[in-house]
Amino acid sequence: MNAQKPGLHPRNRHHSRYDLDALCAVTPSLRDFIIANPNGEATIDFARPQAVKALNKALLAQFYGVREWDIPDGFLCPPVPGRADYLHHLADVLAESHQGQIPTQASVLDIGTGANCIYPLIGVHEYGWRFTGSETNDAALASAQAIISANPGLSRAVRLRRQKDSTAVLSGIIHKNEQYDAIICNPPFHDSAQSAQAGSERKRRNLGQSAEGALNFGGQQQELWCEGGEVAFIRTMIAESPQFARQVLWFTSLVSRGDNLPELYRALTQVGAVKVIKKEMAQGQKQSRFIAWTFLDDNQRQRWAQTRFKA
Structure with a gap:
């Protein structure tokens, strides 16, 4: 029960194997x-989407x-340890400008917060940060709002905004005179519906799930794919970012694929x-x-x- 999961951030709460008795006690x-796995040990039936949700x-x-x-059924059910890792590494980035101290009350914009609202849930608890979550999908927005409303205290720390322009990432979400200490984004990975479906099929086969009984637990279209895949999405975000160079730290x-980095680095050079920086992460394999x-230098x-951070 004390085996370590390789690669997780030191502050990640999920280094040890899941304590199934404790988890079943709360849920x-x-x-x-x-x-039971082939060795007779208790495990979770990850081939069943409802198991992942539970x-x-x-x-x-x-x-x-x-x-x-x-x-709701059919929406992305994210792995909690990996999502937490992003926020812990982000906390380190913010601390670098704050004498090594992780700020509390930082303001974070979560692009595409999703039906699961996962990043705000973790970030509010771990660091006391405030979140704005953007979303293009009405059903996802309603689900995220229901989670916020159902949990005391979250409504004071998390607000949601509808992105009305499906071709934009930051424009229309960041308002005039607003400032954000960080923006986080988990962009759609695939470049087409066919590519997303092929990925779901690989996942299904790897989990031993039958084709007849399979449910789409990979997510909705806007969660899985966009024209041009993650490179196109991030390039749009990069292209828009100079407009908000003094509003965002x-x-x-x-970035799911390492071989996408060179093109993104070129785009970042072009916008000045x-x-x-790049932060490497790993969860298992x-x-x-x-x-x-x-766009701010060291002194800025x-x-x-x-001006903004509290230790």
Whole structure:
């Protein structure tokens, strides 16, 4: 029970194997999805989408104080440990301009917060940050709002905004005179519906799920794919970012494929980013990373932190 999951951030709460008894105690419905692996050890039947949802509900309740959490069928059910890792590494980035101290009460914009509202739930609990979540999908927006409303205290820390322009990322969301200490983004990975479907099929086969009984647990269209895939989405975000160069300290985005980095770095050079960093992450065998860029130099970032951050 004390085996370490390789690669997770030191502050990540999910280094040890899941304590299934403790998780079932906070979310009894999870017990319906416990099976024995070939070695006779208790594990979760990850081939069943409802099992993944029940696990998330239990993890959020046990570790992050989220009393009520649910998403409509067919929406993305994210892995909690990996999502937490993004925020912990982001906290380190913010601390670099604040004498190594992680700021509390930082203001973060979550692009595409999704029906699950996962980043605000973790970030509010772990660091006391305030979040604005943008979303293009009405059903996802309603689900995220229901989660916020059902959990005492979240409505004071999290607000949602509808992105009315599906071709924009930041424009229309960041209002005049607003400032954000960081922007986070988990962009659609695939470049077409066919590519997304092929990815779901690989996941289904890897989990041993039958084609007849399979449910689409990979997510909705806007969660999975966009024209041009993640490179096109992030390039749009990069192209828009100079408009908000004095309103945002750090722009960041997950990048699923490492071979997409050179094109993104070229785009950042073209828009005049002053500093660009990459944070590598790993969850088990899965490798990921995020890039961060700013238009403020070292002195400007320090003044920003002095003005806005509380240790």
